[in-house]
Amino acid sequence: MIKCQKHLFSLDTSEYYLNCAYKSPLLKNGELLAIQALKKERNPSYLKPFDYFNISEEIRTEFSKIINSNKDEVAIIPSSSYGFANVFNNLKINGNKAITVENEFPSGYFSIKKWCSEKNIQLETIKRNNLSAQDWNKKIINSIDSDTSVVIISSVHWMNGTKFDLKKIGEKCKNNNTFFIVDGTQSVGALSIDVKDFKIDALICAGYKWLFGPYSMALGYYSSKFNDGIPIEESWMNRTNAQDFSNLTEYDSKYKPMAGRYNVGETTNFILSPIMLNGLKQINSWGINNIESYCKKLSKIVISELSPLGIAFENENYFTYHLFSLGLPKHLNLLTFKKILEKKKIRVSIRGANLRVSINVFNDERDIDKLVETVKEFI
Ligand SMILES: Cc1ncc(COP(=O)(O)O)c(C=O)c1O
Known part of the structure; x- marks a missing residue:
């Protein structure tokens, strides 16, 4: 297992940053590379035609290694909403129904909602109510049938980390000819995912959380179902002759193969791309399993210290080690507690009724002990 990696970041040592689900801190190496890239902007003579393509x-x-895909199935996009727009622009109608879950992140929710109203498809939102995570997952799986065109769901719930049975949902979607679209923003980079094994048709991830990328850069996986799709914009960079700068007005009719057509225009952001690449390389060098085990080690301390005091956690099989919610006893006020945490410089988020804690390899036992101690005092 890897050791704490705090030394690779420039976090404020007086703070306890348990909020990677909000935004990842910048790796020191990423910062250096971005400064170098900025300096390169001083004189465009250093900018060669291959610089427009190579880093992308x-x-x-590097992203394809994390999700087990081919690199040509990956597109570079500016946000998850942009990634979903390309998905819904190319979705075939296979039935009269579409499915999402309660409190799905708005970028995915609004994308499917718009598609459903344009195509006159009924959107079904599967509510949790008081169900266990296992029963909620069963309800989701049971709702998929031959009349379901598409399912959109996050890999783990963004508010509290509840896991979804992606493999089983993917299997059911495949058997019903249903598109399976996953928002991986809150887990890809910290929890293993295999797009082929889970039969995912599109996986969209914002880059600035668990992938250690910059804000305004995201990554999308598009399966072969999207190979002949039409992108939402017509960039010269996405044509097969793009590298040939002197002949661009030959107006090549062919898009780049597979997901290359979905790359955003001006794909290679010269300043931000080095941060993104560095983050992905760092994740691959740590190894997802090691990141997972490290987060497991820290979150187990939280569970073992706080469960006996009546703090509720998600059932173990559906618990995400890097992102979870502390279920305070009902009589305690969440907002009052958040203020106390802020005062002690413990950074977490409130999402809906959840006090969301998120852990990554830059956290250590000191961060965890501070959180545990503060919860104990409050209780
Ligand atoms: C699950 C999830 N998806 C997507 C995003 C970001 O969306 P976008 O890239 O459209 O701004 C977030 C941000 O918190 C998120 O939690």
């Missing part, structure tokens, strides 16, 4: 290809390759 490397980003696609």
Whole structure:
């Protein structure tokens, strides 16, 4: 297992940053590379035609290793909403129904909602109510049938980390000819995912959380179902002759193969791309399993210290080690507690009724002990 990696970041040592689900801190190496890239902007003579393409290809390759895909199935996009727009622009109608879950993140929710109203498809939101995570998952799976065109769901719930049975949902979707679209923003990079094994048709991830990328850069996986799709914009960079700068007005009719057509225009952001690439390479060098085990080690301390005091956690099989909610006893006020945490510089988020804690390899036992101690005092 890897050791704490705090030394690779520039976090404020007087703070306890348990909020990677909000935004990841910048890796020191990413910062250096971005400064170098900024300096390169001083004189465009240093900018060669291959600079417009190479780093983007490397980003696609590194991301494809994390999700077990081919690099040509990956597109570089500016946000998850942009990634979903390309998905819904190319979705075939296979039935009269579409499915999402309660409190799905708004970028995915609004994308499917718009598609449903344009195509006159009924959107079904599967509510949890008081169900266990297992029963909620069963309800989701049971709701998928041959009349379901598409399911959109996050890999783990963004508010409290509840896991979804992606493999089983993917299987059911495949058997019903249903598109399976996953928002991986809150887990890809910290929890293993296999797009082929889970039969995912599109996986969209914002880059600035668990992928250690910059804000305004996201990554999307598009399966072969999208190979002949139409992108939402017509960029010269997404044509097969793009590298040939002197002949661009030959107006090549062919898009880049597979997901290359979905890359955003001006794909290679010269300043931000080095941060993204560095983050992905760092994750691949740590190894997802090691990141997972590290987060497991820290979150187990939280569970073992706080469960006996009546703090509720998600059932173990559906618990996400890097992102979870502390279920305070009903009589305690969440907002009052958040203020106390802020005062002690413990950074977490409130999402809905959840006090969301998120852990990554830059956290250590000191961060966890501070959180545990503060919860104990409050109780
Ligand atoms: C699950 C999830 N998806 C997507 C995003 C970001 O969406 P976008 O890239 O459209 O701004 C977030 C941000 O918190 C998120 O939690």
